[in-house]
Amino acid sequence: MVNKKIKHILNDLLSRKYIANILVILAISIMILIVSKDFSKKTSKTVYNNTENNISMTELTYKTDEERIEARLKEILEKIENAGEVQVMVTFEESTEIIPAFNTTKSSDITEEKDSGGGVRILNSENITETIAMNNGSNSNQVFILKEIKPKINGVIVVADGAKDLVVKEKLYNAVKTVLQIPGHKVEIY
Known part of the structure; x- marks a missing residue:
């Protein structure tokens, strides 16, 4: 009698409707799991991209200051008589502090x-x-x-066609010291 009841319960559980329902629930669970993983990946990528953008904005401001000073200095130094073509490199101690x-x-x-x-x-x-x-x-x-505290200049290198002439080299040297208000040991002219 007990065996018949157990067999009947097992037959009911293993009927096609029950197995079909389990398979549908299993499929829905797997789909939810996959979709939730996609959302979590997108969120972490967004956070990473935001961090990357913040770093880029800081570097962009820093490079903009550096490039702006280099361009202005190059423009001024090229106006010195017999200086010729001039290239300038400026290095900073740190970035701008706001x-x-x-x-x-x-x-x-x-x-x-x-x-x-x-x-x-x-x-x-x-x-x-x-x-x-x-x-x-x-x-x-x-x-x-x-x-807004501008960065301190560590050093300046100037490469000029006319630097072979000592008078031109001295003029370039003095111009860099004067314009940037830095001591002479931070300036090299080639």
């Missing part, structure tokens, strides 16, 4: 407590909150910049 403005909120609270025994306790609490000051423009928020 110091944002902050909105500072400071609050203090002094509380005096008296207990039943006649004792007095004074509590002094101070809370300081700083947030970066933002300018809410038309389409974007921009940070208020308090100060």
Whole structure:
């Protein structure tokens, strides 16, 4: 009798409808798993790309400052009589440092407590909150910049056709020192 019940239950479980339902559920589960992995991969790629873009923007600003100074210096040095064609390389100690403005909120609270025994306790609490000051423009928020510290120049190399002449070489040397306000040991003329 028990054997017949077990056989009947097993037959019901192994019927075609039950197996078909299990296969459908299994297929849906696998599809959900695959789709969720695709979403997680896309999210991580986006984060990576955003990080990459931030690095690129920093490098772009740094290279822009470097290239701008090199181009201006080249333009000035080529105007020196008999200097000829000039190439300039400027190296920096670090990149530009930007110091944002902050909105500072400071609050203090002094509380005096008296207990039943006649004792007095004074509590002094101070809370300081700083947030970066933002300018809410038309389409974007921009940070208020308090100060921008330009990078320090490590050295300058100038290669000029006219540097064979010592007078021209001296003029180029003095021009670089004067324009960039750097000591002579950081300048080489070839």
